[in-house]
Structure formats: C-alpha cells, structure tokens
Amino acid sequence: xxxxxxxxxxxxxxxxxxxxxxxxxxxxxxxxxxxxxxxxxxxxxxxxxxxxxxxxxxxxxxxxxxxxxxxxxxxxxxxxxxxxxxxxxxxxxxxxxxxxxxxxxxxxxxxxxxxxxxxxxxxxxxxxxxxxxxxxxxxxxxxxxxxxxxxxxxxxxxxxxxxxxxxxxxxxxxxxxxxxxxxxxxxxxxxxxxxxxxxxxxxxxxxxxxxxxxxxxxxxxxxxxxxxxxxxxxxxxxxxxxxxxxxxxxxxxxxxxxxxxxxxxxxxxxxxxxxxxxxxxxxxxxxxxxxxxxxxxxxxxxxxxxxxxxxxxxxxxxxxxxxxxxxxxxxxxxxxxxxxxxxxxxx
Amino acid sequence: xxxxxxxxxxxxxxxxxxxxxxxxxxxxxxxxxxxxxxxxxxxxxxxxxxxxxxxxxxxxxxxxxxxxxxxxxxxxxxxxxxxxxxxxxxxxxxxxxxxxxxxxxxxxxxxxxxxxxxxxxxxxxxxxxxxxxxxxxxxxxxxxxxxxxxxxxxxxxxxxxxxxxxxxxxxxxxxxxxxxxxxxxxxxxxxxxxxxxxxxxxxxxxxxxxxxxxxxxxxxxxxxxxxxxxxxxxxxxxxxxxxxxxxxxxxxxxxxxxxxxxxxxxxxxxxxxxxxxxxxxxxxxxxxxxxxxxxxxxxxxxxxxxxxxxxxxxxxxxxxxxxxxxxxxxxxxxxxxxxxxxxxxxx
DNA sequence: TGTTAGCACTCATATATAATGAGTGCTAAC
DNA sequence: GTTAGCACTCATTATATATGAGTGCTAACA
Numbered sequence: 001x002x003x004x005x006x007x008x009x010x011x012x013x014x015x016x017x018x019x020x021x022x023x024x025x026x027x028x029x030x031x032x033x034x035x036x037x038x039x040x041x042x043x044x045x046x047x048x049x050x051x052x053x054x055x056x057x058x059x060x061x062x063x064x065x066x067x068x069x070x071x072x073x074x075x076x077x078x079x080x081x082x083x084x085x086x087x088x089x090x091x092x093x094x095x096x097x098x099x100x101x102x103x104x105x106x107x108x109x110x111x112x113x114x115x116x117x118x119x120x121x122x123x124x125x126x127x128x129x130x131x132x133x134x135x136x137x138x139x140x141x142x143x144x145x146x147x148x149x150x151x152x153x154x155x156x157x158x159x160x161x162x163x164x165x166x167x168x169x170x171x172x173x174x175x176x177x178x179x180x181x182x183x184x185x186x187x188x189x190x191x192x193x194x195x196x197x198x199x200x201x202x203x204x205x206x207x208x209x210x211x212x213x214x215x216x217x218x219x220x221x222x223x224x225x226x227x228x229x230x231x232x233x234x235x236x237x238x239x240x241x242x243x244x245x246x247x248x249x250x251x252x253x254x255x256x257x258x259x260x261x262x263x264x265x266x267x268x269x270x271x272x273x274x275x276x277x278x279x280x281x282x283x284x285x286x287x288x289x290x291x292x293x294x295x296x297x298x299x300x301x302x303x304x305x306x307x308x309x310x311x312x313x314x315x316x317x318x319x320x321x322x323x324x325x326x327x328x329x330x331x332x333x334x335x336x337x338x339x340x341x342x343x344x345x346x347x
Numbered sequence: 348x349x350x351x352x353x354x355x356x357x358x359x360x361x362x363x364x365x366x367x368x369x370x371x372x373x374x375x376x377x378x379x380x381x382x383x384x385x386x387x388x389x390x391x392x393x394x395x396x397x398x399x400x401x402x403x404x405x406x407x408x409x410x411x412x413x414x415x416x417x418x419x420x421x422x423x424x425x426x427x428x429x430x431x432x433x434x435x436x437x438x439x440x441x442x443x444x445x446x447x448x449x450x451x452x453x454x455x456x457x458x459x460x461x462x463x464x465x466x467x468x469x470x471x472x473x474x475x476x477x478x479x480x481x482x483x484x485x486x487x488x489x490x491x492x493x494x495x496x497x498x499x500x501x502x503x504x505x506x507x508x509x510x511x512x513x514x515x516x517x518x519x520x521x522x523x524x525x526x527x528x529x530x531x532x533x534x535x536x537x538x539x540x541x542x543x544x545x546x547x548x549x550x551x552x553x554x555x556x557x558x559x560x561x562x563x564x565x566x567x568x569x570x571x572x573x574x575x576x577x578x579x580x581x582x583x584x585x586x587x588x589x590x591x592x593x594x595x596x597x598x599x600x601x602x603x604x605x606x607x608x609x610x611x612x613x614x615x616x617x618x619x620x621x622x623x624x625x626x627x628x629x630x631x632x633x634x635x636x637x638x639x640x641x642x643x644x645x646x647x648x649x650x651x652x653x654x655x656x657x658x659x660x661x662x663x664x665x666x667x668x669x670x671x672x673x674x675x676x677x678x679x680x681x682x683x684x685x686x687x688x689x690x691x692x693x694x
Numbered sequence: 695t696g697t698t699a700g701c702a703c704t705c706a707t708a709t710a711t712a713a714t715g716a717g718t719g720c721t722a723a724c
Numbered sequence: 725g726t727t728a729g730c731a732c733t734c735a736t737t738a739t740a741t742a743t744g745a746g747t748g749c750t751a752a753c754a
Contacts, residue, residue, distance in 0.1 A: 026717050041727050044718065062717050062734045102494050103510045139488055143504045146691075147449050151498045151508070157490045161498070161506045163450045172530070176523070183519070238607065241600045249596060253588045260585065344493075373746050388698050391747065409705045409746050 001049055008079065009036060010046050011055055015067045015075050019320050022244050024064030069285040072297070072319060076282050080324040085332040089118060093333055097340045104128070104158050108233045111313070111333065116236025118329050121317035122259065124269050127231035128156065130309030135191040135220045138182045140164075140175040140212070148175060150216050152223040156309050162219040170209050178213055182220075191220045230266045234259060245295060245318045258292040259316075268293070269300055269314035277302060277310070278334050280327055285319040295319060299326045303334045305341070348396055355426065356383060357393050358402055362414045362422050366667045369591050371411030416632040419644070419666060423629050427671040432679040436465060440680055444687045451475070451505050455580045458660070458680065463583025465676050468664035469606065471616050474578035475503065477656030482538040482567045485529045487511075487522040487559070495522060497563050499570040503656055509566040517556050525560055529567075538567045577613045581606060592642060592665045605639040606663075615640070616647055616661035624649060624657070625681050627674055632666040642666060646673045650681045652688070 013034045017025045027047055031040040047065055050056045055071035058064075067075070085093070096114045100107040108125045115123040137153040148169045150162045170178065185194045195217050198207070207213055237259055246252045258264055268290060283298045293316070300314035313333065315326050360381045364372045374394055378387040394412055397403045402418035405411075414422070432440070443461045447454040455472045462470040484500040495516045497509045517525065532541045542564050545554070554560055584606055593599045605611055615637060630645045640663070647661035660680065662673050 024717090028717075039727050040717095041729090042725085045726090048719075058718085060734065062715090062732085064717065102490075102512060137488055139486055139498065141484055141486055141498065141500055141506075143449075143500065147504075149498075149500065149504075149506050151486065151488065151496075151506075153488055153490065153496065157494075157496075157510075159488075159496050159498075159508045159510075161508065163504075163506075165449060238600060238603045241596050241603070247596050249588050249594050249599065252596065252599075253585060256585045256588070371746090375746075386698050387746095388700090389696085392697090395748075405747085407705065409703085409744090411746065 001053060003053065006036070006038070007046050007050055009034075010043060011050055011067075011071060011074065012079050014047075014050075014056060014065055015071060015079075015320075018067055019322055022318075022320060024059055024066050026064035029064070067320070069287065069319065072284045072323070073287075076284070076323050076327075080327070082324055082328040082331065085328065089329070089332060090336065092118070093336045094340060097333075097337055101340060101344065102157070104156070105231075108231070108311075109235075112233045112235035115313065115315060115329065115333060116239065119315055119317075119322075119326050120236070120239055120242070121315050121321060121326065122237050122239055123235045124259075124265055124312075124314040124316065125233045126266060126270055126312045127158070127233075128303075128305035128309040128311035130156070130306070132308045133158075133224045135186060135224055137186070138216055138220050139179050140170075140216055142169065142172050142175055145169070148212070150219040152220045154224055156306055158223070160223045162222070164212070164215045164219060166212060166215070170212055174209060175212075178209055178216065182213075182216065191217060191224065195221065230262050232262050232266050232269070234265070239317075243318045245320075251295065254292045255296060258290055264290065268298065270312045272302070277304060280330055282323065282327075297321050297323075299323065299330060301330050301334055303337050305337065348400060350400065353383070353385070354393050354397055356381075357390060358397055358414070358418060358421065359426050361394075361397075361403060361412055362418060362426075362667075365414055366669055369665075369667060371406055371413050373411035376411070414667070416634065416666065419631045419670070420634075423631070423670050423674075427674070429671055429675040429678065432675065436676070436679060437683065439465070440683045441687060444680075444684055448687060448691065449504070451503070452578075455578070455658075456582075459580045459582035462660065462662060462676065462680060463586065466662055466664075466669075466673050467583070467586050467589070468662045468668060468673065469584050469586055470582045471606075471612055471659075471661040471663065472580045473613060473617055473659045474505070474580075475650075475652035475656040475658035477503070477653070479655045480505075480571045482533060482571055484533070485526055485563055485567050487517075487526050487563055489516065489519050489522060492516070495559070497566040499567045501571055503653055505570070507570045509569070511559070511562045511566065513559060513562070517559055521556060522559075525556055525563065529560075529563065538564060538571065542568065577609050579609055579613050579616070581612070586664075590665045592667075598642065601639045602643060605637055611637065615645065617659045619649070624651060627677055629670065629674075644668050644670075646670065646677060648677050648681055650684050652684065 010030060013030050014025050017029070017033070027040040027043040030036070030043050031038070036043070047056065051058060051065065054068060055074060056065040057068045059066060093114060096110050097107065100110045104127060108127055112123045112125040134155045135152060136155045139151045141149040141151060143149050143163065147163050147165050150164055152160050152162070182194065189197065199214060237256065240246050240252055240255055246255065278301065280299060280301045285297060286294050288294055288296065288298065295318065296316050297319045298314050298316050300312055302310050302312055304310045313330060315330065357377060360377050361372050364376070364380070374387040374390040377383070377390050378385070394403065398405060398412065401415060402421060403412040404415045406413060440461060443457050444454065447457045451474060455474055459470045459472040481502045482499060483502045486498045488496040488498065490496050490510065494510050494512050497511055499507050499509070529541065536544065546561060584603065587593050587599055587602055593602065625648065627646060627648045632644060633641050635641055635643065635645065642665065643663050644666045645661050645663050647659055649657050649659055651657045660677060662677065
C-alpha cells in the first residue's frame, strides 16, 4: 500500500487537530474542518489504510483516530514547517541572553525560564561544557581555623567555589602566594600539567604548603572535569499538570520523579543521539529510553556557547506537543545566543 | 457545654484515625477500634456535641466525622505528645549536618532532603541570616575585558560570587591591591562604615579605581543585607501527590504554584508568628494567609546556626499531617544542629 | 441521670439498565 | 475511484434502584 499525497494530507490534518484538542478525530470532523475536497467516507477508507500502516491508532472501535509515535515521527521528519520568530519573541530572547551573558548560572536559569514561558512546556538547560575547558584563575581565601575556600574561574568565566578542610590552613598572605604561584603557572601550563609537574612520580618536591597546594589544584581539576559536576536548570515543570494526558496524578508523579533526578535528566538531555552542532533532535514517546518518559516527547538541541564549549537545551511535553512551534523557538534561541556572543566579541 | 475528658478522648481518637486513613470516622468504628468502654450510641451523642462545639465536621449527613481546623488546633495545643528520635534518626541527622556544616549551601540542601525523607512531607529550609552578619573578606578576580568577579565571604563562612561589569577593569595586581585594601579595612570597620568613609558626603576622595572599589563594596553589602537575596531550598515537593486530598491535579497545581514562588515561600516559612528561638509554630489550614495553602498545614521552626544568625525550616503537608511526628523530628534537627556546632566549637 | 439498644432516616456510592451519539466498516450505486 | 447509506460498536451519559455506612432520636434500663 502506498502512502500517497492524500493520505499524508489526512495524517497531517489528524496530527494538527490532535495537537490542539487532545481528542480523537473522526472522518466527519476532518471532512468538515479541512477542505480536502473528499467526503467523509473516502477519508474513512484512507484512515483505515493509515491505521494499517501504523501511523494512527484507534483507542477503541467506535472512537476517532489518534496519531501513533510512528505518525508523529513521519510528521516531524517530513511534514511540519517552521516559522521565523516574531520580533517580540526575538527581542525577548535576546534581552534575556544579553542581560545574563556574563553570569553563566543566571543565563541558564533565565534561559530555561524564558523558554518555558514561550512554549508552555517544561524546559531543561544544561550548563555549557567543554572537553577543552581550562582553568584560568584560582584564588584561595581564608575561612576559619579548619578550612579555606578555593574559587576557581575557567576560561569560560564560570566561577565555582569549593571549601577545603585543612588542619592548619596557611594565613592570608601565604594563601595569596599560593594563589599567585598557581596563577603564574596557569599562564603557561594547563592545570593537569601543573599537577603532574609538582606531584608527578619523577620528582616529589618539598613545598612548604604541599597539602594546601594539592587540594587547591584538585578543586580546580574538579571544576573543569566534564561530568564531574552536574549543573542543570529546569523551569515550568508544573506545566505538565496542564495537559489532560497527565491529569492522572500517578502519571504526573512518574514524570516528576524523572525530572527530579538531575543525573537522569542530564543523560536524557545531553545524550547526543547523533546531534550535529546546533541541529535539533526529537525523541518521541516510546523512543525514550526512560520508561517514565514514554508518554512524553523531548525536543533538544546543542547550543554552542563558545568555540569549543556547548550545552544542551531540552523541552519536554506530551507526545502531542507542538513540535513545529518548539523547534522554531529552539532554533531561535540557538541563533540568538550566537548573535549575542558574536556581538560581544566584535565589541 | 463542657469539653470533658471523654469528649477529648473521642476527639483524639478521631484525629489519630483520620491522620492515618484520611477517611471520615463513624461512631461504631471508634467503639470497636478504641477501647473507651462506651457504646457507639454514647459516642454518637458525644460526637454530636463535638460537632456543635466546632471541633469536628460531617462532610455530609450520612458520613462519619472529620476533624476541623479548630479540632487540629486543640490537638496540637493540648493533646499530642512527642517522642525522642530513634538512634538511627539521630545518627542520620547528625551525619547529614556534620558532613555539610562547612558549606552552607549544601547544608541547607541536604537538611531539606533529610527532613523530606524522614517525614515524607515537603520541606523548605531557608539559609541562616543575621542582622549582625558581617563581611569578612572580599576578593576581586579578573574575568575578561569587560568584567571582574567579586567573591564575598561573610563571618558565617557564606561565600557568594558576583559578576561586576566594568568598562576597563584593573589588572590582576591592581585587583589584588584593591582586595587587600578592603580586607585590611574590614579588620577594623564594617562594610557599611567603609563605604561611608570612602564615599561619604564629607570627603569625596579621588581613588585611582573608584568605580571598581565602589562596585566591589556594593556587592559585599548586597551579600550581607538581609532579604536582599532569597536563598531557600525545598525538597520532597512531589510528596504532595501522594496524599489523596491532592489527587485532583488542580489542587496539586495550586500548591505547587505557591511552592514555586521563592519569595512567597520565604515569607511563609520565615514569617515569625510569635516564634521564640527554637520554638515550633504550627499553622493549620485556613490559618494560612496564603489562599493556595488553605488545605495545608505548616510546621515551622527557627534554628540558630550561630549566636546571632538563624534560619527557618518549614514542613508542609495536608491539614491531617502527622503533627506529633513532624514536631518530634523538627525538635530533633534543631537540637542536633546545636550539638554539632557546639562540638565543632569545642574542638 | 447517664447509658445503650433499637430503629427510622439520610445520602454517597455502587450496580444495573437503557439511551445517546460519535464513529466505523461495508455495500451498492454513481 | 468516490460516495451515500446503513447496520454495527462502544464509550459516555442518564436514570433508576439497591446497598450500606452512619446518624439522630426514642424508649427502656441501671
């Protein structure tokens, strides 16, 4: 059986309708609402074929049809079309990015918030990471008799604090000296090289503040080691409750529990299912490897924050989510991050 | 009509039963389950009185009785008794506190998590604040051509980062000098005094890096100014969905939306409704000033983290929550925070 | 006078039955 | 190949009836 043009038009109508109404659609509804120039009986025959082909399913005998995961797959791969963002949307995104670009934590949080607001779905944003990320600056700060703080700045201007417990910490001047020492070496070597140089097998030197120095370097390494630390921001989680498909608390709780696990969530969003740079990947329903998300779809993309650092953005909704809308917006945010960053670089 | 001992016993039985079952309780059930030595008919008469007094209500004519907010109020004020924590619970709490005591952010987060785990209710913890909180250390760190970072440490060892935008930031040595300058003054003066001294009306001096200095001081002030920055941690929010009273998504969403608003939540938890130090305050159902929480009760307390800094812990559940259990655990955590801190002080 | 057995009454919930109608599949005619 | 027509299906809704948990009241009892 061939999937001719008319069948595709009908499938498209069913999907578009279902995305809006969340109700099974019958042949008569399509005949009336969409001007396809054929009668309901003909549509019925075509729908019967579409069902046989697996693109739509019938919840029960006397009900209309609902798109299957396979149907959505066809739709997102071949049928949906995107739109440019409106001026308001672009303005909104650019302002969000520009206002927060210097502080990565806020940027992630605000971006997640902005996307949740624009799409009305749940948004997950992961912090930009890079294999090549470097430590730019380490500063040790006195805290009390048993601990000091280490502030680590990366070349992406990510700032992280760590508390280091020490039996008898160096005083402030000594801490400054150690910091300076590390920072000077950082001009020439990577943090890994520094550790090797100082604590390598060859030559175990006898530094005055060996313990402090080593722990300081370790905190720095911890900061730049990808996957060491999960930083992920969610927004609009409660939007889930707005969809009738999740009006059953048990189903909602299922999804919430997945969204609560930062590690799982990070895997889900960041897992590069063959994403090229800035391309958009869509995972539909049962394609999700997480059982709890099998009634959800995820639309995700990688954004490049810097030449060699990238993070992920994922938008999660019911399988009947508005794919074209979300893809358009995701494209918009990725593009605008680039625009803002370029503008800053160019002064 | 007098609230005699027997009436109170019956009320107590009703409340205890309802906390467990969430089902209206009838006179026969009480007669069978609780050995009060009186028949269901007598209980019926007493229950009729209790209803007239407003301590219990009937959802409909042929249903059993359910405690009213007034009933719970009597219960928590006069009837419930507490227990000591088990050794396991104490161990669990102490370990949580001890492992995180040096890093305030983690401590809050882990405390919230531990309490949610122990109680199965939603837990909210606010960061310890103090009117007398002082800036102990300020460190400026270079970021890029347009910004520097300011790391502020308070005398409670709270560490906060801020990004400062500057047209042409000083170099690293100059930043160190400015930092040292501030830190030296901090030994003698408060951050407010420093600001006054340098930027007061009397004498507008001409510092080489006036803008940087002023902005650095402002970030420090922002860090210690109570209410400037809301830091509040929640855990176990999804536990809400486990209670049959919130199995209606609309009700659940209502509560979630309140829990989402950090500002509101902070007000709810920190609002000192006549709390003395370390005493426990219970807000029942309609006593909540937030409309969205009128089906919930909040049990909250103030914990002293240091002599003059204190934060709040709140536990939120349905009005039929297990008050005595939660109060016992809250007492336990407050006590154990004190124990751990004392142990550290005493070396 | 307080307690209790007994009984009529209430009303949410459960069960059974029928009515409705949205939607289908099939057939026969165009 | 298309479509009007029709019998059939079945979730949903409406209606009626039964069930039973629980009450309030009364009258008898200790």
